[in-house]
Amino acid sequence: MTLAYWIAASLLALFYFYAGTLKVIRSRDQLRPMMAWVDRVPLPALRALGTVEILGATGLILPPSTGIAPSPAPAAAIGFVLLQTGAIAVHLTGEDRQITLNVGLIATAAVTVWLATGL
Template sequence: MNVILWITAGLLAVFFLASGTMKLAQSRQKLVASGMGALEGFGDGAVKGIGALEVLAAVGLILPAALDVAPVLVPLAAVGVALLMAGAMIAHLRRREIPAVAMTLLFLALSVLVAWGRFGPESFTG
């Protein structure tokens, strides 16, 4: 189970590092034009804030445990990802973007798995 949690956290971290970096580096208009239509309803600052949260989540899913410095931050980062994905699902549902809702639901489920596993049976504290 520990290996599955590491792999899942790693995959989530890669995705959110890429997604967050893209949101931080590109303008909202360019992101919307490239297919991220759900960002249309957000301001530029909100998009940059979401990008920053995604980058922080990516770091929080891996580094605390890898460096053995405050590993309790891993499940907390996973909870943060779950909250971000809940918000993303709402944004996609409002726009009736069903494929995006399905992908967001997958990331939500994976983050809940990591949070559950790291708070529970494969906790770093025990």
């Protein structure tokens, strides 16, 4: 089960670290082609969301790899489930309504929560 956790957590961490970094460093104009919803969110909230994604990605990988405090890993995965639940709400209230990626991320994060409880 440990190998399965590392695969799922690594995929989530890579995705969220990349997406979070983009939200932190890029302008709205640069993000708009990838994220149609950026105009409906204040810029400080967008930057904060990116920061949360980066911290969550770190929480999936760093604590279990050091063995010092593995409990943040399931918390980070639960946070990603909640984050994507909110993302689905944002997509459904907007014009894009494309939630396939969000549903996949929720499923992966939920499996990661389950796997992280066995660490």
